[in-house]
Amino acid sequence: MRLTVLGYQSPFPAADGATPGYLLEVEGKRILIDCGSGVLAQLIKRCKPYDLDLVLLSHLHHDHLSDFFILQYALLMGKQQQKRIKPLSVWAPSEPKSWFQKLAYRDYIQLESITEEESLEFDNLKISFFLTDHGIPCYAMKIEYDGKVILYGADAGPQTDWTRMASEPDLFICEASFLHQDLPIQPIGHLSARQAALAANQIKAKSLLLTHLYPELDPSLLKQEAEQVYRRELWIAEMGLEIKL
Numbered sequence: 496m497r498l499t500v501l502g503y504q505s506p507f508p509a510a511d512g513a514t515p516g517y518l519l520e521v522e523g524k525r526i527l528i529d530c531g532s533g534v535l536a537q538l539i540k541r542c543k544p545y546d547l548d549l550v551l552l553s554h555l556h557h558d559h560l561s562d563f564f565i566l567q568y569a570l571l572m573g574k575q576q577q578k579r580i581k582p583l584s585v586w587a588p589s590e591p592k593s594w595f596q597k598l599a600y601r602d603y604i605q606l607e608s609i610t611e612e613e614s615l616e617f618d619n620l621k622i623s624f625f626l627t628d629h630g631i632p633c634y635a636m637k638i639e640y641d642g643k644v645i646l647y648g649a650d651a652g653p654q655t656d657w658t659r660m661a662s663e664p665d666l667f668i669c670e671a672s673f674l675h676q677d678l679p680i681q682p683i684g685h686l687s688a689r690q691a692a693l694a695a696n697q698i699k700a701k702s703l704l705l706t707h708l709y710p711e712l713d714p715s716l717l718k719q720e721a722e723q724v725y726r727r728e729l730w731i732a733e734m735g736l737e738i739k740l
């Protein structure tokens with residue numbers, strides 16, 4: 496498996512940046528996880544957008560979704576130029592319904608709703624979904640392939656129960672939206688770097704990738720905060736970062 500960071504900032508991108516998006520490549524399949532602002536411009540350095548095999552959207556907030564509507568146009572062009580024949584499989588939560596309905600696009604997309612009950616299995620890959628603590632239905636994703644496990648935490652507040660999702664994942668991708676001192680008094684469905692590191696310890700994650708970073712915050716401060724708590728391999732997201740498992 497190879498995971499490439501295509502976007503990691505939120506709620507808006509820095510110059511030449513992008514809000515969340517990740518390319519997962521496994522057995523020649525290309526899976527796009529989230530599709531925020533600026534993600535397509537990064538994806539296109541690696542593959543044609545109409546060559547994707549699967550798109551997974553953790554939730555329907557704009558920072559994870561906005562470039563999806565441009566991807567629809569890429570599929571339209573791919574079809575018109577006969578570069579892609581079959582519809583693109585897209586999995587997303589079915590709420591908020593008004594946004595879910597907008598994901599469908601002619602017959603270019605095969606739209607499926609994500610639930611906890613149903614996992615996605617093909618080839619030797621299995622992806623299961625778990626609700627997180629967030630303002631709208633938002634799903635973490637457990638990705639299993641060839642004995643390796645990636646847990647993508649999506650957006651998640653402090654009430655998220657990580658322990659039911661995975662134990663000792665090889666890679667835990669966790670949001671770190673704040674420095675701990677800047678956490679809002681009322682939790683708003685996001686974590687500090689310290690909380691991300693504590694969550695990683697709780698599930699004994701073998702490595703941790705901090706993401707969903709505020710573009711005006713120095714990432715090294717977030718890394719330092721997490722390092723005080725989490726002692727194993729720690730990455731901070733940056734554009735084009737590749738992690739092979």
Ligand SMILES: [Zn+2]
Pocket residue numbers: 505556558559650707
């Ligand atoms: Zn977000």
